[in-house]
Amino acid sequence: MKLKIRISLTTNTVNLRQVAFWALLLSVLISSCSTKKNTFTRRAYHNLTAHYNAYWNGNESLKEGAADLRKNAKDNYASVLQIYNYGTESNAQTINPNMDRAIEKASKVIQRHSMFFDKKEHVKWVIRSYMLIGKANFYKQDYNAARRAFEYVNRQYNYDPVSFEARLWLGKTYKQQKQYDKAVTILDELNKESAQTLLPWVVRKELPLVYADMYIAQGKLNLAREQIEKAIPLNSNAKLKTRLNYILAQIYQTEGKDSRAGEYFTKVLKSPASFEMAFNARINLARVYNANTGDKKLIIRELEKMLRDMKNKDFQDQIYYALADIALKDKNDTLGISHLRKSVASSFSNDYQKSISSLRLADIYFAGKDYRNARAYYDTTLMSLPKDFPDAEKIETKTEILTRLVENLQIVHIQDSLQHMAALPEAERLAIIDKAIAEYTRKEEERKKREEEERLQEMAGASLQTRQIVDPTRGTSALGGGGWYFYNPTAISMGFSEFTRKWGRRRLEDNWRLSNKREVMSDQFAEDGSELMPADSLAGGKDGGKGGADFKSRDTYLKGLPFTxxxxxxxxxxxxxxxxxxxxxxxxxxxxxxxxxxxxxxxxxxxxxxxxxxxxxxxxxxxxxxxxxxxxxxxxxxxxxxxxxxxxxxxxxxDPNYNLELEAAMNRVRSLYEETYLAFNRGQYRTAIIYSNDALANYQDETLTPKFAFIRAVSLGKTENQDTMRVELNKLVTEYPGSDIVDFARRLLGESSPGASSSGIPAKEEEEKTEKPLDLSMYKFNPGATHFYALIVDGASVNVYGTKVRISDFNTKNYSVEGLQVNSVLLDNSRQMITISSFNELDKAMKYFNGIKEDTYVFSGIKEGTFEQFLISAENYPVFFKEKNTAAYKQFFEKNYLKK
Known part of the structure; x- marks a missing residue:
């Protein structure tokens, strides 16, 4: 009995010790969770849990998003590559979910684990989390938020080595914002400190790269080259070194050091380069060919081999351009032009290359005074011109000049052709017309036959593929796509082929149906560049085949000939x-x-x-x-x-001095007209009459004299009587029949005349418009104000609730950390306005606007042309809601927000 009692007491003692141990451990853990006291256990606990929990997850999300960005961002090999390619706003938006998750996790680290004592943070992952927030915003291209984060780290934690990295990223941010002076200041400070302090390795190896990236953006390629040469020994990443070698080759190429460029392009080919980079390296190796020392035949043979390789089909435009480069270096302009024409003709997906090839061809024609062909290829350049293409405005100006020149030369050509045809004997004239009809008929039949063959081939191909990929029992794709058109690759392919066959290649833009949005003559060119007879030459007008003209009838060709x-x-x-x-x-x-x-x-x-x-x-x-x-x-x-x-x-x-006197007189009469008009506009009619009498007596100006007479006549009507005004206006109509002011005079006399104004005085050109200009003065443009995104829809035809749900989904996916609110309000009897609030920075609002307007999911339930979308400030919102004039506000929005 005693033994049993002793055993029982021993067992109870063991249980009590276990309970006490676990209770003690739990109390230690609970006390360690607290951030209120600065102890070793608490610091160790928070550093451990912050690192391997929220921070690790956030950093992985950042790395995943950055990798996706590198994969999706496209390099423009037609210009010197940037060291870092952060992609477009559209690219950045696709990784918003990753970056928002990184920001969310970093924020949790800061909120739960910060231990700030004695003006120092004792959990290093809190500091790293601020850096994580800055980097995530940087990759989102929210550079203001990124800048604030990096500045905070540098200011608050200047005792920690991470402050150097923060300043490096601050330099990157300023560079992206094109604030190069600030970027240089930051980077120079780091460079100066590197002589006294051992900077973190990540900063030392990246500092010359950030310098180089900034210099490339500024076009200071010689300075960029020096920094890249410093950076290559410091960086061991094979892909990065390949990129740096390629950029060095490009810089040497632009400097005219072809042999050095060739060395670096060769290094790229021996490195783990992407297919596109390796292809461009091969192309540029041909372009740096030296006409005196290079093996031309070998290079041309290699390029022609690349042309025959089907996997290079999408790059034929670049290959032809390289062949043209060789020919032009050899002074073989005819062959060079031929290759450039083929480059333009084979360029379907690379707008930048098409623009470069077209521009070079246009410049060659322009230098050779062949303005017709120059205009045609400048026009082609503009059709495919990317927004960031250098000297775009100069190209557009030159194209406009050449277009007007060709229009006038074409008029001469057409009218001479028509007169020549009219002067021929009838039998000869009819023989030429019959030949033209026969040629037109032949080409028409060939076109119809070709279209029919293409249609049958597409139908046969579609039928075969449809049987292979569509499940007839479910009406869905066996490849995983649904029955919807855009899930069916065959349907998309057929649609694209049919569109291309009918319309040719068109840019995705407004008025895409017009191949040339400038008003130009429809002159055409043969394959060899020689001019063909314009379509309207014989038909006698610019309509050509439009308006129901029958080009198989002699009458169509005879109609416009000048016989009388x-x-x-x-x-x-x-x-x-x-x-x-x-x-x-x-x-x-x-x-x-x-x-x-x-x-x-x-x-x-x-x-x-x-x-x-x-x-x-x-x-x-x-x-x-x-x-x-x-x-x-x-x-x-x-x-x-x-x-x-x-x-x-x-x-x-x-008398050479007469010119000076004449110019002075012209200046005097212009000043007098301004004073006369202002007096009339202020109702000072007698003063206007005095000034007009002075001008009519002392000056003769074919443009201004009729205007003085008009102001005098109307002013006499105001001060004397209507009969006097009518007499003076009739006199004006008789004496100056060719003046633009006559239309207004006739209008006041009660005669019908197009273009006249009911106001009585034409004054300025814009006042001659019949439409009353929209009043935009009620709105004020304040970039610093809070902004909303607004979407106005027809409530009767649009499911407003469904649209709000899709917008909420878009916000959750791309802007989860912004806390955006979706609201709707009835604008009038038929329209509803959906607003997304709010954005405290205009840049953020513009990025949201540019992102959501391209989202097909958000607008999947709304027909094109049935909605309006814009940004509006909190200050302008009540004014707009009161006026409800979307046309006026849209004009204000486009003028102030969408300007270049």
């Missing part, structure tokens, strides 16, 4: 005007004095009595003076003085 003296005179007038316009474009916009002299001489020879003969003679006088052709200069000078003795041109030639 009146029609021949009208045709000659068109030719004369076009020749004068072309001569002025050559002279004043293309600075081609020889061509200008040729065209203006042709004008005066063919039409000596034309209305522009005086101006043409004066321009010919100036051209020959500048070219040093004294005999021709004096010939035109004498012609002007003898034939037009009372003209200003003759007076200028006789």
């Amino acid at each position: 003296p009146e029609s021949i005179e009208a045709s000659n007038q068109q030719i004369a005007t076009a020749l004068f316009n072309a001569g002025i474009i050559y002279l004043e916009e293309l600075f081609d004095k020889n061509r200008a002299a040729e065209v203006l001489s042709q004008l005066n020879t063919r039409f000596p009595e034309n209305e522009s003969a005086l101006q043409a003679n004066y321009h010919l006088y100036r051209i020959n003076r500048d070219l040093g052709n004294e005999a021709e200069m004096n010939r035109y000078k004498d012609a002007i003085i003898s034939n037009y003795p009372d003209s200003d041109y003759a007076k200028i030639l006789i």
